[in-house]
Amino acid sequence: GHSALGKQHRLKILYVTTEKFMNELINHIQYGKILEFRQKYRSIDLLLMDDIHYLSGRERTKEEFFHTFNHLYENQKQIVISSDCPPKEIPQLEERFSSRFEWGLIADLKPPDIETRIAILKKKAQVEGVVLPESVALFIAEKVHSNIRELEGYLRRVIAYSSLKGEKVDLEIAKEALKSLLDSMISVISVEKIQKLVCHQFKIKLAQLKSKNNSPKVAFPRQVAMYLCKEMAKASLPEIGKKFGGKHHTTVLHSVRKIEKLRRKNPEFNKEINNLIGLIQ
Incomplete structure (x- = not known):
């Protein structure tokens, strides 16, 4: 090109999980190469860091990331981080971190709905040169709700198995x-886990969920939680009632039936419930 245009600047982009960042840091400290580590992470244009909540309780790693973050920010570089909860809800994370994480845009990424999961499976199968029947795509998409890597892993397993047997991919x-894999997924999910996640999603406190408060803001999340406990924790109606502040089993049954009816009649609500199920799993 014309000399006046100068040299093209290629962006240096680095994706890393928090666990890998920590392991690299440990290795570089052991071999006395901490400056090499800092050069690697502080000379990039865009840092993509996954699972930042794993910084909790890892003081040396937190300190190193803190200075890396500051260096990149001060030099007007881009930083994208992901976590399983908002910055202020990450346990054992000081305010100096959470406040910095909130300097930028915070986006709540929902798990893909079933239509998106089916589309991902079909695209992946197409790349692999495999004809994927609709019934198989739906079967896998219904089993894996939130993790795309797990979704693709299930598909690869099906493709490999069909190749081994010398048969086309079908539902059987x-x-x-x-x-x-599906047998291992049947492990019991606790009522407590469901309650905690529902409280987080609906922004209410656990004490409210278990209380006698019947305002719509509290009663509806309680009904959703009871339904999920019946479906996923495989608890009996009396057991669920006991976990929700001593509610009668008929109250639990009413909640379960109400949510079942809403799922059948309201596609958008059904998507939201599927998203919740994915998060719980």
């Missing part, structure tokens, strides 16, 4: 290939 092959 998919069920055979995934049987052991």
Whole structure:
């Protein structure tokens, strides 16, 4: 090109998980190469860091990331981080971190809905040169709700199994290939875990969920939580009632039936419930 245009600047982009960042830091400290580590992470234009909540309780890693963050920010570089909760809710994370994380745009990323999961599976199968029947895509998409890597892993397992048996991918092959994985997923999910996540999603306190407060703001999340406990924790109606402040089993049954009816009649609400199920799993 014309000399006046100068040299093209290539952006240096680095994606890393928090765990990998920590392991690299430990290795560089052990071998006396901390300056090399800092040069790597502080000379980039864009840092993409996954699972930042894993910084909790890791003081040396937190301190190193704090200075890396400051260096990149002061030099007008871009930083994108992900976490399983808002900055202020990350446990054992000082205010100096959470306040910095809130300097930028905070986006709540919802798990992909079932239509998106099916589309991802079909695209991946197309790349692999495999014809994926609608029934198989739906079967896998219904089993994996939130993790795209897990979704693709299930598909790869089905493809490998069909290749091993010398048969086309169909629903029976998919069920055979995934049987052991699906059996392990049946592990019991606790009522407490469901309650905690529902409280987080609906922005209410656990004490409210278990209280006698029947205002719509509290009663509806309680009904959702009771429904999910019945479906996912496989608890009995009396057991669920006991966990919700001593509610009668008929109250639990009413809640379960109400949410079931809403799911059938309201596609948008059904998507929200599927998203919740994905987060719980």
